[in-house]
Amino acid sequence: MRKRHPQGRRHGWIAYAVALPLAVVMIAPFLYMVATALTSEPDSLRHLVPEHFGAALAALPFERFLFTSVIFSLAVVAGQVVTSATAAYAFARLRFPGRDRVFLIYLCALMAPAIVLVIPRFLLIDALGWVDSYQGLISTELVSVTGIFLLRQFFRTIPRDLEDAARLEGAGEWTIFWRVIVPPSRPALATLAVLAFADQWRSFVWPLVATRSSEMQPLEVGIANLRGMYDLSWSDQMATAVAAVIPLMVLYFVAQKYFIRGIEQTVV
């Protein structure tokens, strides 16, 4: 423990004197977005019209976008958690020939830039007749190598004793996975779920390519396209932006520690 000497104190004040104005700059665009969404005239922020916000959204197929986004994101989260947990269990806890080589092949899949996969994946779902459907939107996203990597790191830290005891009592791999590995891993699974949900919620390029009708477009694609279809004022556009950001902000404030843990765990 260090002593708090006056010099350190002063240094602390200087640090905050620099950091706080920067923090204001960081949140200013959000405040500007909300303020603009609440006005009817884009060039004056003096007359706030809270009703305007609701009116702008009511005029657009907003609920449909929201519904698609929720279904899409939740389905992908469920898929990624299951496939990541099972694969991570095999890589972290089981011994089999070629394990490390197989893991390396998985990591190779991570190297491919998203744009390389967009065209052939589109052709694939087109051949299956899945363009502009939930199957097409969801199926390509069900596995996350980052998720497997994240859970593998965590599973490796679980002590072997409990597993060995269960094995002596004749428990199979599935029982061990479900009873020994999954329960203490809930925080790691939650981290993956939160990150995966946020990733899908704001994914843009794949939904743009894989959908055609506004019924199948998630929120991000929907509000980006609205600009072209309707003659929207700036305050209308900000209203749609606020509405797109609110679910993410709620998730962020509720699950902040998972967000931060997720970021930290991909590094360490």
Added chain:
Amino acid sequence: MLGLAALGPLGALLAAWSTASAPRPRRETMAAWAFLAPSALHLAAFCFVPLLLVLYMSVHRWSPIEPTRAFVALANYDHVARDPLVWSALGRTLLYALYVPVSMALALGLALAVGGRRRSGTPVLRALFLLPYASSVVAVALVWQWMYHPDFGLINRVLARAGLGPVNWLGDPKTALLAVMLVSVWMQLGYQLTVFLAGLRAIPQAYLDAARVDGANAWQRFWRVTFPLLRPVTLFVLVTGIIGAFQVLALVMVLTGGGPLGATDVIVYRIYRTAWELLQFGDASAMALLLFAVLFGVTWVQLKLLDRRVEHA
């Protein structure tokens, strides 16, 4: 078996060992593949088959509106390599990627300033800085379009207060890429700050205290202790940041649409347009694979450079 038996006791022992241990590994291998099956099949179908398909498309004349798909060998690659638009987009992307070291320096400075372990305000600050990273790209692009508005945007209003003339941020080819880079710094700063804070936390306080006892000043402590120990973290942020910057697409699409006059036409947007606007899947595939190769090279060079720097230190 006969030869084995001839080895006598050792052979018997070996045989006994192999029969006793055979069921366990075999069962474990089968279980492992059962657990791997969902992800392995998915990766095969949606990752490795598509990669082969891209390779195949890149050597064919391939368009969704043309039924004939003639083999053209390396003509698509030749096309792409001769296209001045591709080269200028690549150069622009490289320029854009410069935002990564800039925001990293900012993030590291901030982390050092607020990262002391007794500062109670750090989590609050980190939460504020992470806000842009946690929000949606399309919403962010829409807000910044409005922020950059030449007449009513917040930025020009503030500039006008300070007596500075209006800047047509997104409308002027000279400033548009810079404007996109500023938004990227704003979006990534919190992420990088979080990573650096975690890296700083992992440095044992005893090292810094020892340096202090030896009379090292704050500057020396940073360059001799903190920075070398942060090297793996810095490397990670730099490599993933540059790879991410090379793949920027959604932000550019919504914020500028590649304009004005192609001033923000980055490489991935060029690939996207070649595929979905020009419907040249063959050219787009060749371009995408070349980008893949470039990113591979960038990663490799960065790893080598940072390795060498440490050897000299």
